[in-house]
Amino acid sequence: MKVTVSRKAHFNAAHRLYRKDWSDAKNNAVFGKCNNPNFHGHNYELIVSVTGEIDKETGYVIDIKTLKKIIKTEVEDAFDHKNLNVEVLEFADLNPTTENIAVVIYNKIKPSLASHLDLEVTLFETPRNFVTYSGK
Ligand code: NI
Numbered sequence: 001m002k003v004t005v006s007r008k009a010h011f012n013a014a015h016r017l018y019r020k021d022w023s024d025a026k027n028n029a030v031f032g033k034c035n036n037p038n039f040h041g042h043n044y045e046l047i048v049s050v051t052g053e054i055d056k057e058t059g060y061v062i063d064i065k066t067l068k069k070i071i072k073t074e075v076e077d078a079f080d081h082k083n084l085n086v087e088v089l090e091f092a093d094l095n096p097t098t099e100n101i102a103v104v105i106y107n108k109i110k111p112s113l114a115s116h117l118d119l120e121v122t123l124f125e126t127p128r129n130f131v132t133y134s135g136k
Helices: 026-037 064-079 098-112
Strands: 003-015 040-050 118-124 129-134
Touching: 003 064, 040 064, 040 098, 064 098, 098 118, 098 129
Parallel strands: none
Antiparallel strands: 003 040, 040 118, 118 129
């Protein structure tokens, strides 16, 4: 029997979608307004879900306090009120699309979890646009 425990989190961040190796014209054609050289911001909403067996002693899949702390350290402290392109190392050479941000978040959280736990990350860039990554 496996149960999924989820926690929501939030961060504000700025980004610009572009590739250094493309011309301005191509960046504009592909990324449109998201290629604004002066950056733009989003209110990102994050759902982190951890799936596993319920521990017989504690009754927990994961102590939510532990999950909260991991999210704070790995995501909120690292991304909140940051310019992702300029200030976050992972995006120095990686376009900070919602897809890539979700993968980076997954890769930052996964090593902090016990290895028998499965992780899924859902990242909302807007209330209507979101992506999900579960390590596959
Ligand atoms: Ni954007």
